Amino acid sequence: MKKPFLHNVETDSICQPPSPSVIFVDRAFRMLARLGVILVFSLIVVLVLEIGIKALPSIQKSGLDVITGTVWDVGQQKFGILPAIWGTLYSSLIALFVGGFFGISMAIFLTQDFLHPRLAAIFRAIVELLAAIPSVVYGLWGIFVVIPAIRPLTDELNESLGWIPFFSSTLSGPGLLPAALVLAIMILPTIAAVSQDALRAVPLRTKQAAYGMGTTHWEAILKVMVPTAATGIFGSLVLGLGRALGETMALAMLIGNSNQISLSLFAPANTLAAMLALNFPEAGPSEIEVLMYAALVLMLITLVVNVLGSMIITYAQRGMK
Amino acid sequence: MNETSLPESTPSLQRKLEGRALRSMLLSILVWISAILTSIPLFSVLYMLSTRGGARLNWEAFTELPPAGFEMGGGFGNALVGTLFMVGIASLIAIPLGILAAIFLAELGPNSKLATIARFSAKVLAGVPSILAGVFAYATVVVTTGTYSAIAGGVALAVLMLPIVVLTAEESMKMVPKIMKDAAYGMGCTHTQVIWKIVLPTGMPAILTGVMLAIARASGETAPLLFTALFSNYWLIQDGRLDAMNPTASLAVLIYNFSGMPFDNQIELAWAASLVLVIIVLIINAISRIFGKPKF
Structure with missing residues (x-):
């Protein structure tokens, strides 16, 4: 019995689950993107903390007097x-x-x-x-x-x-x-x-x-x-x-x-x-x-x-x- | 009595300028005047730039170092190079990181808790006064490395560019039609393949618009550079060696420094540098507009 379409495509090369390398790239890229988001979020935290910590000595020394x-x-x-x-x-x-x-x-x-x-x-x-x-x-x-x-x-x-x-x-x-x-x-x-x-x-x-x-x-x-x-x-x-x-x-x-x-x-x-x-x-x-x-x-x-x-x-x- | 006339008590249907109509008219005139008043500053700035800045704008201005004190002549060549170099560093940091973060926000986990927090922080970051980006870069880079440098200036500018890139790139990627992505997923694509082959190419013009706006904003910023890159009277590249770890000149800081000087030569140079800076910013804005024409 002749299957439709199969005569002009090589089934093996097109219809296959993602290869291990493709899966690896996918996972790695998703991790990378997550890392990027975490960096954006931590930037504002670091910005506030950095200025806060550098201001701390002055806050302790003179409090609200400043x-x-x-x-x-x-x-x-x-x-x-x-x-x-x-x-x-x-x-x-x-x-x-x-x-x-x-x-x-x-x-x-x-x-x-x-x-x-x-x-x-x-x-x-x-x-x-x-x-x-x-x-x-x-x-x-x-x-x-x-x-x-x-x-x-x-x-x-x-x-x-x-x-x-x-x-x-x-x-x-x-x-x-x-x-x-x-x-x-x-x-x-x-x-x-x-x-x-x-x-x-x-x-x-x-x-x-x-x-x-x-x-x-x-x-x-x-x-x-x-x-x-x-x-x-x-x-x-x-x-x-x-x-x-x-x-x-x-x-x-x-x-x-x-x-x-x-x-x-x-x-x-x-x-x-x-x-x-x-x-x-x-x-x-x-x-x-x-x-x-x-x-x-x-x-x-x-x-x-x-x-x-x-x-x-x-x-x-x-x-x- | 063939004459047909309206009874006298019928209100005239013709428009008369009294009462409510008059008030409406006066308010319209007021709003026209205020719109014209609003445009005056722009034309005044452009007029001053072209007359006072244009007068001094010659080849020398682009190639020479800034003059000191009573010296005549001179230019802002090193400042132009410095601005381009620092905006370049800032772009190298902010654009890849921003687009990466936007990919997560738009595609990988748009409703996750992480995305909500990150989106909020990007919005907060966008509202942070530019001088605080300078304070941050001072506290992290200048204090650690012990010197004012082009790198510190670039980091400060990157902090300002990042939220613009993140927020505009996320919006651009969200505009990519869902059917296109669904079709790709239906063919068995992984997330990464969909992002690289469908979302990024389709959303690229809009993403570039945001990137260009961020670059334009960074080019004109002064406050974050004042105490990160400081200023320098020498070239960034000396004897064929790139000096990224020393104080670096920029157009914006040059304008600020020269504006307060009592010498006419420096003030003329400040106007010429302003003209160059505004032209750079406007060109980048124009490019972003070419990208920004909606495609779908």
């Missing part, structure tokens, strides 16, 4: 990072207000039928290019463009409204406001991108229902679209805050590296990341310990904010489905 101290004087061996924590939070919050406003309006502008698709693509490219420019270039630009540009305005504000604590000093070169403005530009693309995703996830029929009730374009946006996407938009702000807290170079170049706590927008200040960048290269052993402490504080702050942000966004995406 966090509450306001003086940084290497000569007297006094190390306090409260002004840097204050500067980090203050500059990030200003950047969040400015960057948040422009980022969210950009997201609305790009998703809510204001533009011809081709024009929208141009604006989208502009936002993506803003994200692509390295932070050190923003720092350079801030020194030579932003500071000279806002100085006349700040002088005027100080002269006429100097009794308000926010305007109580003049801008003498680097300061909090130019740093925060550049920071706002840097976090804007993050906020715009994540908010756009949130707004796009709102089902089309929700918008159609709003128009069907006779709302204007903006009533639909402000009373239906934005509230529906609110959780995702909020998540974008938290992620933007996370980026602002950890941003280093632009701030190191623009904020003035001065350890003082002041409400004034025009006074020089300091941030944790900028302090690390500026002091680390020339630090002695005892200063390194404290800087490791500061690095640990910075890591904890950003970790909490980032984990919170991604949890909010996951929650928002789940709610949309």
Whole structure:
């Protein structure tokens, strides 16, 4: 009896269980991939441990005094990072207000039928290019463009409204406001991108229902679209805050590296990341310990904010489905 | 009475700019203004780069060493080499490891406990400020070897690239249609064969997009290099010998160092170096976009 097909294939060479060598390669490769995953996971553990262990001597020596101290004087061996924590939070919050406003309006502008698709693509490219420019270039630009540009305005504000604590000093070169403005530009693309995703996830029929009730374009946006996407938009702000807290170079170049706590927008200040960048290269052993402490504080702050942000966004995406 | 006219109480159907319509109009104008304001920084940066950086960009800038103090002329040749070398080291570490990890996350054990933990740590790692990658590389490499080096800089950049590669490569592999993989398994392929012959070739364009984004990010980073690679006024390769265990220059650190100097020559060089750095980053971004065109 003639079996079908068998005449033109050599059964033995094609239909066979995997050879021992193939099985070995398979097992070895799977082990290798598992090892890769374990390495990725252990990297974050080692990163936290390494910084924690290096900071331990300083934590044991001075405990919370470092966090509450306001003086940084290497000569007297006094190390306090409260002004840097204050500067980090203050500059990030200003950047969040400015960057948040422009980022969210950009997201609305790009998703809510204001533009011809081709024009929208141009604006989208502009936002993506803003994200692509390295932070050190923003720092350079801030020194030579932003500071000279806002100085006349700040002088005027100080002269006429100097009794308000926010305007109580003049801008003498680097300061909090130019740093925060550049920071706002840097976090804007993050906020715009994540908010756009949130707004796009709102089902089309929700918008159609709003128009069907006779709302204007903006009533639909402000009373239906934005509230529906609110959780995702909020998540974008938290992620933007996370980026602002950890941003280093632009701030190191623009904020003035001065350890003082002041409400004034025009006074020089300091941030944790900028302090690390500026002091680390020339630090002695005892200063390194404290800087490791500061690095640990910075890591904890950003970790909490980032984990919170991604949890909010996951929650928002789940709610949309 | 043949005239047909609407009774006077009927609201006009014509659009009038008052009340709600006016408010809508004003908000639209506001959002246009804010979008244009948002674009101003980009154009200002590009304008400054092309005028101030372009003016100084000549052959000398690429081939000479950085000038010291009052010296005129000079360039950033060694910094360009240093940046490329350190990004190369970082890529050698981060890309194979990242893709390997992504293979496990996407194919071998997507729902295992290990994968959940690793995915979470990659996300956490992606949010770690870049300066902390520098602190980490300082604590592990610089302290152990006792010197600032290109290797330490490369390790710091690799820490930043790794989570981007892992997360984007995992997403790319998940986009490979399940039927293709099922067909291969049905033919009796092992996991490894499916991964090498189906998943990697099909997902490669998208994986490369993520890889390119990671490289672009690493090329522009400054903070992690400040106290790992430090800076150097000399060439990376001296007398035909590669000096990977000594302080190494990079474009980003050069821009930072020169931006604070009181000499015009150095500041011009900082602008020219910024222009070169931005062009490099934009070219890599453009390449990633070519890969990134969806195929299926």
